[in-house]
Amino acid sequence: QLDQTKPYIIVGIDPGISTGVAAVDLNGRPVFALSRRGMDRSEVIELITRYGIPVMVATDVRPAPEFVRKLAAAIGVPIYEPPVSLSVEEKRSIVEEYTKRFPELRKVADAHVRDALAAAIKALHIHESKMRQVESYTAKLGIDIDVDAIKADVIRGATIAEAIERAIHAALNDIGMRSYLVKSVRRNKAESEATQQLNAADNAARLRTEIEKLRAENMALRKRLQELSEQLQHLEADYRLLQVEYKESLEKDREVSRLSNEVRLLRAEIEKLRSETGALNAELSELQEALFLVASGRAIPALRLRELDNESVETLASLARSYGRIVAVMDAVNPVQWSQHGSSISKLLLAVLVPKEALHRRDVIEAYNVPVLPLEGYEVKRLNGLVLLDERVIVDAYYRLREIEEAKKRARKRKLALADVKRMFEEYRAKRMRLLLEDADLALNE
Template sequence: MGIDIQAGSSPLSSKEPKYSAVILKDGELVASYEDLPLYKVLRLVIEHHVDVIAVDNVFELASSVDKLEKLMELIPHTCKIVQVTKIGAEFVSTRELSKELFGSRMDLTPLKTAYLNAVAASKGYGSEVQVFSNKTKIIITRGRSVSQGGMSQERYKRSIKAGILQATKEVKKILDENNLEYDMMVKKSRGGLEKSVFIVYAPRESLYGLIKPVSYKNVKIVVKPFKSTPLVASTGLQRPLIMGIDPGMTVGVALVDLDGRPVFAKSWRTIDRYEIISTISSYGKVVVVATDVSNPPELVKKIGALLGAIVYAPERDITVDEKNKLVSELKETYDFQIEDSHARDALVAALKAYRHYLNTILEVKSKLRNIEGVDAYSVISEVIKGRSLSEVLEQVYRRRVQEHSKPVEIEHKPSTHFEKVSDSGLKERVRSLEAIVLKLSNDLKEKEKMLKDLETEVRLLKSRKTYDEDYERKISLLEVNLANLTRRLEESRNLIEALEKERKWLRDLIVKVSEGSHILLPKAVNLNKIVEDDLLKEKVRRHKGVFTPELGIIESKTIEFLKSIKGYVVTSKDQAVDSRVLRIPIVKAEVLGEVEDYVVLERSVEETASHIWEELELIEAFETRSRIRKLIEEYQKSRGIKE
């Protein structure tokens, strides 16, 4: 359908504007109308199953972006609006368009302009108008600063990143379950996410009851609507391009042509797919959308689908060294500036795709070298998409033959559908108003249902603890548990380390004891306990010795016991008591280690004790002989016996 506004009419006027309209089917004129109000034009769109509404100025249909959006909601989603005067980045007048299509500049009445618009759109001229003014942005970020915190700072950071990751997964799940179209951008970090942003292609009201703004201790979710201007994406004949995309919180986009020349490279923060398409549409028609990783991200797939382009991904992820090499080779040939790593990665993806299809490009160029009047690059783009060369050439020749047809002169024949009869016009107006009332009634029912759902949610929230409190309680409990587990883990590591050292020491001790270089002696803090403690007494009897840190006062019964077993005492300190006084060996020696109730000593203490026992035995033998001699002398003296 081609449309043009009648002279003297305007969407800005308080008076209802009137339009001329024509309907083309397979290039043939099937109907024409004049003096139609807009609501009748929209009714014709539905009656004739119109696929394209062609205009020379989109704001002839509506005076503002908001009104244009509301208008587009009234037409079927399969029908698109095309502004035929915007071709790529350029605008042309209807007279220039008339000369290009028909070879002459016609005297353009509104009806003839409507016909011109329809013919131009049917031949691929113009740009599609896309309005997405009602979009919603969901931002998930940290809820508190981590600039302070001492030793707990890293733990806080990990907790926040994990919380952002979990919230992002939950929001994505909700959007997927409710079939809402969106773009997702994330800033990854070790252990989770730093930030994530969703651009949802739906008004804020459609998310009521699904996702709400929250501000927790660790995570904050912001939900806000925002508007954008109408996007006009080119639909005409343009040079084929290869597009590279580097998705993320910052999106990089680059374009190269089919000769491998760089055309465009830029990056943006949190840009949506339609803004990307609108920006690059003036440079040409994208036939390949490329990425630098082997698994194409969702944004790459979605933009490829919207552009009708094929998606290219390398067999393996492109390394940083490969990227730098490709860019260096490019700069040797072209003076082209790259602003950052995101634009660089997008350009590398496009260049990699170009090299992948280079053999196909050269082969088609070679076969078309001697054929005149054929746009080689258009043919190449179709072959890249998978079509055979012969099939594409056949289609090109058929189109060129059909383009030589003469322009059609329009004779207006008033349609019986819209005779200027008062009763018929009133009846039509009533039917239109009834349709509007029905739509508003359905909208009211939907709002009432939404209100009831919200009231139910409020009652449930009031009847139990809030989610925030429950969340905080769980987080606090988890943090306490984590701190306890961390402490226990550190203690366990220290214990394992100490036990490992002790195991090695004991292993060495066993070897030394078995070899005879070391001995074990029972330990007694108080020597006098030996005769009182049967277990200790038995140990001392078995080892023939005992160790004590300090001698102290030794009772006679303890000395007698040690004498009876010919035992000895070892101490680690210098003592004032002499072995000859106690008549038991007192040996000073260094303790090499302790094993429960035993100490480890060198074997030499036994030899030292043995030597002392020999000395003590000699002393006691000498003293015994002296006492005997003295007794004999005293006896002889008492009897008067001379020596």
């Protein structure tokens, strides 16, 4: 319509958790640009139709997202998608160039809005050559028709000729034949004054013929308009019905989607709880078995440590205060740590068990009268930080401690025997020295 208040617009869409929507009119002026979290198709449609008449939906990626395809189908307009998805640098360049014309858009900092605006501008640029052709062609016609409506038709897929023909018919029906005829008569009058040599009778006949043609065309157009009006009423009724059905369906889809999401989350939570319950049941079963073994005297609990350090010394001291001397399992033997803490923790330990590969360092520990046994010969079960050992470990540790003490006694005896021999040797040397000195004195006297 000639007094159309809402502009024809190209709409850029960037869907996601936050959906960016931007629109420009067919002369490149911005209409609106915003983003909103969780916006669905019906809300986007309401936003678009509030500000203008959509002629195309544009996206910055190829292929177009499903949200964009369904939106375009719902409002009955074509989709523009670039030959290849626009890069971040290309979108930034498009928006920066555009904001030079409209500085107020520089305040837009949302990436979704920028992407949507870049898509709309790109779509407009693609159709700029056709827009200029429309402007040039309509300027030559010299009639008052809605140029933007022609541009909108061309963008929707019509040829320029088809779009202009529709606009002329719409203009004739909208402003009335009387206004059109007045313009025609005025134009013919100007021509008559410019060409006074023409015969007045011929001019009148030509005008009458033109008026008759226009009247006939007007009657045909009015009849066609009545038919189209009736079709439009039927279509509007169907559209309202479909809109109601669509809204109900959309609300159902939203509720179904929400419930489906809740069910999925609950199922995942149930599976997680089942898995945790299974693990806890297995751990409980192992703990029950360990409890029975310890209670029946068939197993001895031992604390498992990686190696001796400050933290493990504190742990051993705490347990010893509560339970007395304990058995410990160590994965490795650190001579430096044992030299620092061996004297203090030897009073806390009944025995230490180590893997076979660490057994060659047992002397480091046994130097503090703590028996060391191979872990592989006694291990029954492992439970987190504990190791259950065969009941034999106490008796074998006792015998191993006896062996350590006997070995130390033998070493002390050997040390004493060696000292006696050394003392006798020193006495012999002293006695021999005295005899030699006495012999020397006698020889000097003679």
